[in-house]
Amino acid sequence: MARRADPSKAGEQLTRGHKKKARTRQQLVETAVRLFAEGVGQELSLTRLAEAAGTSHGTVYNYFRTREEMMEAVGLALAEQFSHEVISFSAGLVSGAERLAVGVRSFVRKAQAEPAWGSALVRVVRYDEGLRSALAGYVRADLRAGAEQGDFRYASEELALAMVVAGTTAAVATLLEEYAVEHHDSAVAEMLLLALGLPPDRARATARLPMPTRG
Amino acid sequence: MARRADPSKAGEQLTRGHKKKARTRQQLVETAVRLFAEGVGQELSLTRLAEAAGTSHGTVYNYFRTREEMMEAVGLALAEQFSHEVISFSAGLVSGAERLAVGVRSFVRKAQAEPAWGSALVRVVRYDEGLRSALAGYVRADLRAGAEQGDFRYASEELALAMVVAGTTAAVATLLEEYAVEHHDSAVAEMLLLALGLPPDRARATARLPMPTRG
Amino acid sequence: MARRADPSKAGEQLTRGHKKKARTRQQLVETAVRLFAEGVGQELSLTRLAEAAGTSHGTVYNYFRTREEMMEAVGLALAEQFSHEVISFSAGLVSGAERLAVGVRSFVRKAQAEPAWGSALVRVVRYDEGLRSALAGYVRADLRAGAEQGDFRYASEELALAMVVAGTTAAVATLLEEYAVEHHDSAVAEMLLLALGLPPDRARATARLPMPTRG
Amino acid sequence: MARRADPSKAGEQLTRGHKKKARTRQQLVETAVRLFAEGVGQELSLTRLAEAAGTSHGTVYNYFRTREEMMEAVGLALAEQFSHEVISFSAGLVSGAERLAVGVRSFVRKAQAEPAWGSALVRVVRYDEGLRSALAGYVRADLRAGAEQGDFRYASEELALAMVVAGTTAAVATLLEEYAVEHHDSAVAEMLLLALGLPPDRARATARLPMPTRG
DNA sequence: CATGAATGAGACTTCATTCAT
């Protein structure tokens, strides 16, 4: 999604028109995320989005052909922001269990630090199978690694994935309703590690490791 | 409104009109459950319900003033069907862990035996905070019992509740997508017991106890 | 409309069923009048009437076949209450001008004394040509008498009627909005007598005659 | 929104879109006026308006969010058409009585010349307090002038206003039902001048002055 | 590209009215 990755070339490759286009699109997605965060249900109308983004009704249609496409873009944006966060932390880790713990914890921490993001994600994940799959994708590798490393024992990968994704998002939802509790990130991670079959003492320890420095 | 109650026939206090009313209402709720089971999302409109139930548009409004009210009725119906099942199984148990395991397993089994019910429940639970609360209500007592009996260890009851409810419904959703897996009920229950802090061997054993005989 | 006129015979002629019927009907009309007085527009629904009157939906239809019929009954009731008042005052008068003045003044006074009645009448008269005609009927005779007696001079009886009816009801509406003013009844009557061509001094005097004792 | 205004053609600042918008709106209002003229009561629905105007259902809602808003627009249009007429006649007059007489007469004459306009106005004025107030606004200044000039004597300005507005519109309604009467405009004006306290001879004379030339 | 007018499907809701009990 070309996050201004390389400032030295971007200005040449993209015409101003393209830049504006990208900016408008980003603005629309950000506005949509904000609206979800603020409690607009899955029924976010393009009309309201246009209003909130300060663009005209028709402009939205220059970027998303249908409402579905817009929802997809929002889901993608949320997932990317998540992966950005997680990847930057778990870059150096090889233990599946540790990677999963760090992933869950960074997810929970990000939601605590940016409740708007967490709130949006929790809402969107309810209606958007695509987002659920995307999140599952991030988890799957760690899950398999942990299994291969002899740490996790689960009857079915799909079941384990569902439990991790659903458990984590439900935990975040609880967090956002109930106002934080100390070390919630570790508490959630520990429960999930336990569920995945890690022995209790190791689950406890792994869930409480110091977070790696951002990679 | 049964003013001149006829003591000779208690069952006939309700006029035929009332009986018809009850029947129509039940028919509407059943139709709604079926529609949810068939994949209609939260956007089930009263218009579509009327069509599907074969009644006129206005009739629905004699029973549910708003979509919310209808959703609530559906959630209640689903929850009641569930509680019937669970209560009939766990009547004689005193161990919180065992009760919880039986509850989760009977939930999963019912969903396997009646995929329509499971499918409807999984969908409704996504949109209906009321139903989530209702399900949480069934779990809470067992959770506390298990904690007091020294079996469960969790950082926060709310977090534990969220994990159990979300984990179970996610597991059921997986089940319904993937069609059948052996002993899934026990697998799910075991994961959750582990997450709640039950030692692995006991979790495994508790999740695999023979289901009590009904009633 | 059988206002319990003759207590000595009513009980024998009418069965209890009839009495109840009459009572229910009267109750419905009174409730409707009250609702109009309270600001319900012309759109008074039979549903709301039934609710307000504490009867069932269907019962209303035992008395009024359609909404129109109900509106008519309300108009009639209001007009009758008016005529009752006016006739009781102007019974002994022969001067058309005096009769008209007394009529207008008793109308205004009744509206002041019973704002609910006035309010209902003002509202209904707007939508109900029937009621306008009925009120015109009460005025016409006095108007002709005044003309024949050489007091009134007007270009067209219809025009004069319209002016008297519209002017009086508008005056009452003003009264009800603005909170009474002293001798409003006389002020209104004087204006109308003037409009009808009575010389100013006589108009003033006639509008201020002491009200006759009730006949 | 006309960012690149083209100074060479001031009239073209508004895009064609805007012109179309204005045209559609005008078309809707005109249609509504016609419907009122044809006898549609206060129950003019936006649905019927759309049908009659030959536009889609939704289009109407781009212009009037509610029925109220539409009524207001109609009332405003009617009142504006009226004020155009009156102002063009009474421009040079200083006597309050004369101005009021000319106003009433031009109102009546316009209604005679354009019965559709008169019919619409009479109907709308019944249901729309806003229009009543607007008409009162036109009258108030003349009324005060006449009072200050010693011509009018009335107990209450509000009462006088109500009488003038109600009397005039009722007179127009009569006219439209009965089809034509000679010099009705003067007859109505005379009655109202009398009601306002102008001496009979002056009322008669003032009501029969030749109408001023326009402009 | 941006704009916003127009469209039509469809949801929600209220009611008058009918009819069986």
Add this chain to the structure above:
DNA sequence: TATGAATGAAGTCTCATTCAT
């Protein structure tokens, strides 16, 4: 007669979507 369930017409309103400018 009283009741109230059922009905369907009609109205209000919101939106996704298209299209001409």
